[in-house]
Amino acid sequence: MEYATPDQQRAGLYEQLARIGKVVMHPKRIELLDLLCQGERSVDALAAATGLKVTTASAHLQVMRQSRLVETRREGTRVYYRAAGETVCRFATALADLGRARLAEVDQILRDIGTDAGGTERVTRNELLHRARSGEVVVLDVRPAEEYEAGHIPGAVSLPLEHLEAHLDELDPMIEVVAYCRGPLCLLAPQAVATLRDKGRRARCLEEGMPEWRQAGLPVASGPEATSGQAADPGRDRGAHHVAGSMWLSSGTTPEERTAL
Amino acid sequence: MEYATPDQQRAGLYEQLARIGKVVMHPKRIELLDLLCQGERSVDALAAATGLKVTTASAHLQVMRQSRLVETRREGTRVYYRAAGETVCRFATALADLGRARLAEVDQILRDIGTDAGGTERVTRNELLHRARSGEVVVLDVRPAEEYEAGHIPGAVSLPLEHLEAHLDELDPMIEVVAYCRGPLCLLAPQAVATLRDKGRRARCLEEGMPEWRQAGLPVASGPEATSGQAADPGRDRGAHHVAGSMWLSSGTTPEERTAL
DNA sequence: CGCATATTCCATAGATCTATGGATAACACA
DNA sequence: TGTGTTATCCATAGATCTATGGAATATGCG
Numbered sequence A, B: 001m002e003y004a005t006p007d008q009q010r011a012g013l014y015e016q017l018a019r020i021g022k023v024v025m026h027p028k029r030i031e032l033l034d035l036l037c038q039g040e041r042s043v044d045a046l047a048a049a050t051g052l053k054v055t056t057a058s059a060h061l062q063v064m065r066q067s068r069l070v071e072t073r074r075e076g077t078r079v080y081y082r083a084a085g086e087t088v089c090r091f092a093t094a095l096a097d098l099g100r101a102r103l104a105e106v107d108q109i110l111r112d113i114g115t116d117a118g119g120t121e122r123v124t125r126n127e128l129l130h131r132a133r134s135g136e137v138v139v140l141d142v143r144p145a146e147e148y149e150a151g152h153i154p155g156a157v158s159l160p161l162e163h164l165e166a167h168l169d170e171l172d173p174m175i176e177v178v179a180y181c182r183g184p185l186c187l188l189a190p191q192a193v194a195t196l197r198d199k200g201r202r203a204r205c206l207e208e209g210m211p212e213w214r215q216a217g218l219p220v221a222s223g224p225e226a227t228s229g230q231a232a233d234p235g236r237d238r239g240a241h242h243v244a245g246s247m248w249l250s251s252g253t254t255p256e257e258r259t260a261l
Numbered sequence C: 001c002g003c004a005t006a007t008t009c010c011a012t013a014g015a016t017c018t019a020t021g022g023a024t025a026a027c028a029c030a
Numbered sequence D: 001t002g003t004g005t006t007a008t009c010c011a012t013a014g015a016t017c018t019a020t021g022g023a024a025t026a027t028g029c030g
Helices: A006-023 A027-036 A043-050 A054-066 A086-102 A104-117 A125-133 A145-150 A161-170 A188-198 A210-215 A234-246 B006-023 B027-036 B043-050 B054-066 B086-102 B104-117 B125-133 B145-150 B161-170 B188-198 B210-215 B234-246
Strands: A070-075 A078-083 A137-141 A176-180 A203-205 B070-075 B078-083 B137-141 B176-180 B203-205
Touching (some): A006 A054, A006 B104, A027 A054, A027 A078, A043 A054, A054 A070, A078 A086, A104 B006, A161 A188, B027 B043, B027 B086, B043 B078, B086 B104, B161 B188
Antiparallel strands (some): A070 A078, B070 B078
């Protein structure tokens, strides 16, 4: 049981760390980890999102659980997986950062997409904080509704990419859109921006996604959209957009914001 | 060449990231990475330090190089490897942090050692900054001399663990020692502290190691020790210790410090 | 209780990774 | 140019990992 020599202790330490390494050695597991950093999900939802068979997805999740990077919660017949704490998401972010910094291929792929999506600069967090406060822009969360509900930028409007075209008319053409998604490696926001520009709207991507926002210590709201049930009623949505611009981190004027912190 | 569907692009991204994951899936590669974050080293030095055969070590280093995490420099007949930038070391630190946060085993091993080394609290960076400035403590770098030269805390004295017992008399028994090494997972400083306490000295470990210090943006000095050739001349060393306490981040009163920033 | 759903467990064939010895390449020095 | 040193390349046997279909579990619902 005990390690005899310091060398063995040291080897033991690195072996433990390698358990974490093994988790991120497989592309699909990284993808799963990224998804879990957006919020909890059931096994089959994860399998569907990543294109894995349920049995394979489950196997991957077991590996991740044995490394203590994810935790589970059972609800009736299904099991929800979630990232085991902020540290895990920070690690995932660090991995993505390192990838962008060191692997030209990553940047290349991102640029291939970037050009379609809009070669323009992304919006920085600070710019967003200033402009959204004054109502100049509307913040659009284009992730699936479940992820929006699990946590979103206070004041952001939920409009999943898949519903974007159908609900385009809900967006005031006069107000610029700032779209965000799961993070710098996520394609949802860039695709949304590409679509919006195609339709002649002014739109840009936020520089970062939800995990980075959260990790920066900024407030996160959760629960369904305040005014309407996510793109179910176009009529009411228009109102929400206005609010989105003005209630931005103001002083907790909506139920959403009060519970945010 | 081009990815046709968004799904393929996404898969491509995660495949790239997995290249980094593969690097840290093997214990020895993590160990190598940690060493390289202390400074550059030749292949056989790395092999010796990790207990690998040169040919195996080289193979591991190739993997790391292909993932762009390390870079090389040739000098005559030997090749020096180094971490490819601060981002890489930050990632290594994030991995270690995650390991300590999530893997009870890591903490367990550290505690097994910690009890021998001194169950007392480690010294925080802030405490060190205050107490060293006023000369209350001497800061001891117990890593191998090469690593000290590649970068150390300004004002720290180099006394590699292996030479500690032989040069114990150079340390003023009245002044408390704060030892540091490669990081929270490194055993050098704890071992040094254990030895020192065995001899009746007051000694504690610094909470962090060189990489964390550097990543915090604190000044780093490099080159050989200012006053003497590292434990070669005990007589002069005693003077150095005093300096170590007083010149601490004062206002660049030594050559060492002037070049530090 | 029996059936349906969501997961996990298991065995296995195929793919990938690791350690190692021997050969090769690059370089320094006579 | 010959010799010694340092590092990389190569082929391979052994170990590990992955995907998958089928069986086993756990839970919910009549």
